[in-house]
Amino acid sequence: MDGSTDFTPHGKHLIAGEWIAGEATFNSQPAHGDAHAFSVGTPDLVDRAVKAAEEAFWTYGYASREERAKFLDTIADEIEARGEQITAIGTSETGLPEARLNGERGRTTGQLRMFAKHIRDGAYLDRRHDEALPDREPAPRPDLRTMQRPIGPVAVFGASNFPLAFSTAGGDTASALAAGCPVVVKGHGAHPGTGEIVAEAIHAAIQACGMPAGTFSLVQGGKRDVGQALVQHPLIKAVGFTGSLGGGRALYDLCAQRDEPIPFFGELGSVNPMFLLPEAVKARGAEIGKGWAGSLTMGAGQFCTNPGIAVVEKGAEGDAFVAAAKDALSAGGEQTMLTEGIAQAYRDGRQRFEGRNAVKPVLSTESDGRTATPNLYETDASAYLQDHALGEEVFGPLGLVVRVSGADEMAELAQGFEGQLTATLHMEDGDTDAAKRLMPIIERKAGRLLVNGFPTGVEVCDAMVHGGPYPASTNFGHTSVGTLAIRRFLRPVCYQNMPEALLPSDLT
Template identity: 45%
Template sequence: MTASNPDFAVIDRAVTAAKAAAPTLAEATPSRRARLLRGLAEALESQQAELVAIADQETGLGPARLNGEVARTAFQLRGFADEVEQGVPYRRVDDGAVAGAPPAGRPHLTRVQVPLGPVAMFSASNFPFAFSVLGGDTASALAAGCPVVVKTHSGHPQLSRAVYELARGVLAEQGWPAGVLGLVESSSRAGGTYLVQHPDTAAVAFTGSHQGGVALWKAANERARPIPFYGELGSINPLVVLPQVLERDGEALAQTLAGSITLGCGQFCTSPGVIVLFDHPASERFVAALGDALRPIATHRMLTDNMRRGFDDGVVRIAGHPDVRSLFEPAADGAGPAPRLFETSATAFIADAHLREEMFGPAAVVVKVKSTAEAVEVLEAIGGTLTATLWGVEDDTADNRALVRAAEHIAGRVLFGGVPTGVAVCHAQQHGGPWPSSTQPQSTSVGFAALERFLRPVALQDAPAWRLA
């Protein structure tokens, strides 16, 4: 790769500016850094109506969903500002000197956290505000003291430019270097790889497809100096349902689950894609109720033509599998694709990895199991997932303990009620699970712990007073 490519030249300028701005942001006082984050939230809200109109035109997600997303984005920015003011990125651990020889004796050691440097942030398609230019990755990196170079998503380019322009205004008004936040619009895979492998890029935050994420993760690790790659690569989010809970409330739960499967046309990384049911009459009634709830739901158009093609291809692949049957005849497609529901056996699901591939859209697969042990095998076959949901494990039994243990082993978030769509922004949140759902399962991309991704611990030994002031 050479910078003779126009995309590469733009990336060079953005990353070079970010590197130049890095010391200013890293050394900024908590109050100044927090003021930046709050200023960005205020600017976003001040142009909310115009931005939502642009976003709706580009994504078709609808004003209600998009206004809610703006509220979440502003909440995140202000929440990270609070974290900064409370000193979270500046925390240190101090061990005073102890006279004498080791192991009891020691020098004065102070463990501090230093920002990594410029972060390349790849915008997500399905959250044009909350995981884009001023979304959670940007907010958490800025809170940690790292400049951000945003790689826009081709699904909402006008919105990305508009949000970036208002952010530039905030930077200028507050006297920050322009390189604190940069924007690149390359739509090519080569451009994304170049950004990841730029020698001044210090870390990467990515939310997107498994295929694209793995390619960039490899690029980050093939550098002469590999860098952290925080990738969220998608998930099929199994939901295990015990018969007794269906006997109590099967009809209402079917309605709830149908809404979750089709929310946002199924374009959520936490959309429940696998429903594990036990052989039982209550399960049969639940499947019928779920099909009745799904069939009439009209979805909106998908975010991009490529996503629609990918969903259609996934449906054809699943529907054509010899061990899969469709549970109802779908209604005709409207603005978006008709919801789909399929069923297969645990044996087939465990044996064939193709049945465990994500269908990014309004579809799910019912997997029938004969025992708790078989349900555990299904979860183990799924491997890493962002979420796993268990309905009906309230009692402390050996079977329920086995299901919980299996769910905790494969998922970053385990739900004991409700549905996985909807991710709260708070301190206890974990959004990231074992491979292949994410590349760094010990980290989260949602919640206030997300800023820890962009800090590196350094132990200062016998440091001078001015460094510790």
């Protein structure tokens, strides 16, 4: 690439190495800059892409770890070679600032290289060997070897809020390709140009590394029938999804209703509660309030780990925390949302809070168009536990303070939360006993537990867990971030009394 920021999308799908146009088109809706036309996906295109992925699996699924690692590294290189163009089209389509897109691109290439290193190491194969015991009584034991093997073609749905790190070449795609699984991506309509240029990078890597053309395909746009055709295609063996609870649950049900049910790895929604313990509020309540406001409004609140609920005891010290959060939020201005639809959903969520007698507006603001302004509300534990709607995620810069009368009510409230991606304790040493009481509860509720921090931002590393009990995700035993994400697309295979000539090379 020449480093130019000029990039005009051609609007085609990438199907098994070919850029294919369709008869119907849709226009992108950029936050700024020119709109572009893109071909609309169809069930027929899905069928072609999935069949090509199945054909590719017979080669790609049996490629060496080094070949796959080199492929992942090359994808990262090709993305970086298009860096300025990716940032330009990404900021135009999403309204996200350049610094955010540059950082997300680094995270995306970092994930790819992390998985390349991970599969080179080979520990993920979980190889086990029980040698034969022919003389064992009362019965001999056969020679048994086990390792993880790829499952086959994987469907990935791009996410609205992360056009790079959770979309075309994001974590689901990177971990599936690392496992040895070809991928068919359904691009998100919020950033089709960004998806296209990243698909070009993957296509270039396929050509450079001599991988089968069907190793990766991108189907743009399309209505529900396209997503339905993808998850119900009999050759698809698993689905990775990041999105809304309603959309994700519908796809999850379709996966379960197949003649051959398949796993649906969906991240669906979370309010990520923070529990502010008394000594911490006394020592630095205003500081925590200011920090919470910054976390709530980061990226216009469009993070899946946005801490939407703060739990704090009643009283003057809790009041000071709320006042500090209000002051900090009041200083924030309008922010551009990812799409007009997301902005409207944010306004609808705000209206849910406005219309409830048990909820007190602390900071109530109006917004219109594609913008959002911060809002803050307050209620008590009794009202929260009686009204399920108060625990539903509002995607945007809206916070809810839930006041409790003491440690007993805080523990009762914690029990009432649904599954979460994260749960946070703000504490001082004097809060240790109270924290110990909460720990068994929040450990059952969330996939990641924090102390004295804010959950926005998910480190890409071996130990990270980005998942949790339903509805945070549909499979609590897995994560969509970190090297453990590869396990979603592998299955154990045992080889009994197998001649060495027939064993996979990684077992010999």
